[in-house]
Amino acid sequence: MAGSTGVLPPPKGYLQKLRAICDKHNILLIFDEVITGFGRLGHAFAAERYGVIPDMITFAKGVTSGAAPMGGVLVRKGIFDAFMNGPDHVIELFHGYTYSGHPMAAAAGLAALEIYKEEGLFERAKTLEPVFADAMMDAWKGLPNVLDVRTLGLVAAVDLAAAPDGAGKRAYAAMETGFHDHDIMLRVTGDTIAITPPLTVSESQVGEIAERVAKVIRAVA
Ligand SMILES: Cc1ncc(COP(=O)(O)O)c(C=O)c1O
Incomplete structure (x- = not known):
């Protein structure tokens, strides 16, 4: 990948x-x-x-x-x-x-x-993969400016439509508002936000990450 x-x-x-x-x-x-x-x-x-x-x-x-x-x-x-x-x-x-x-x-x-x-963490990542995929898909699909959502293992990405004033600006704004207003540090590349939680992430934390990122996506619409 x-x-x-x-x-x-x-x-x-x-x-x-x-x-x-x-x-x-x-x-x-x-x-x-x-x-x-x-x-x-x-x-x-x-x-x-x-x-x-x-x-x-x-x-x-x-x-x-x-x-x-x-x-x-x-x-x-x-x-x-x-x-x-x-x-x-x-x-x-x-x-x-x-x-x-x-x-x-x-x-x-x-x-x-x-x-x-x-702790069997590789197997844990495998078991959690479908839960993680569903959580991210359910929370992000259909939100404003979302072009695509991809997940693989414990990695997820959401592509956002570029802002009219330039490529990369919407995701950069997401990174800023995530950090300052939603207590989440995001990794962005171009207009894509990528998520890679620790392999110890709990199911409830997966849900929380999905929801926080959804809030961030709405905030930069
Ligand atoms: C896929 C990939 N390869 C290589 C690197 C760079 O690795 P390093 O800093 O260990 O040289 C990175 C850094 O993020 C990476 O994501």
Whole structure:
């Protein structure tokens, strides 16, 4: 799912076709799972949800549940081995980031993974997905300026019609009034509002988020 471009789920068969094209031409397939990884779509990774195995997966946010900055890359064995076959005295894939392998971020990552497992949060996201989808659809469809509503896993987006004075202005106004008047911090891109609650969100909180966003949408009509 493309997140930053407005929560765009892949069309049916799209990822499978990408995989086939990459295989045919010997191209590496990379999934950026910075948003979709670690349970957001009800699975460990979107790759799992869609049954397509890329050659590399980039990840960040969810690995620490956003509590500390950390990112990483998962690679298939062939790529891993290619880097590991160098001389013993050379560090594999040497990257000199100041904060590489930071102990606090690593501890936050381990703690987050433990909680995801203990509390079954990926499965929880999967179970909550239809409830979340219904809540957002019911609350937003038919409101003024709403062009489309999309949900996938615990991600939702609503496209608003552009204001006459310029693209992006209506969603920006929604972000401002949400923050100042409705106690909700919204992520906007263009004229799309995107929602990604924590995986621990309760059903009543899902309803509350849907209602607050509806109020915001009405406020910027
Ligand atoms: C899909 C996606 N990829 C990459 C990034 C950037 O990730 P990072 O800041 O960890 O480099 C973001 C940030 O929001 C993102 O949403």
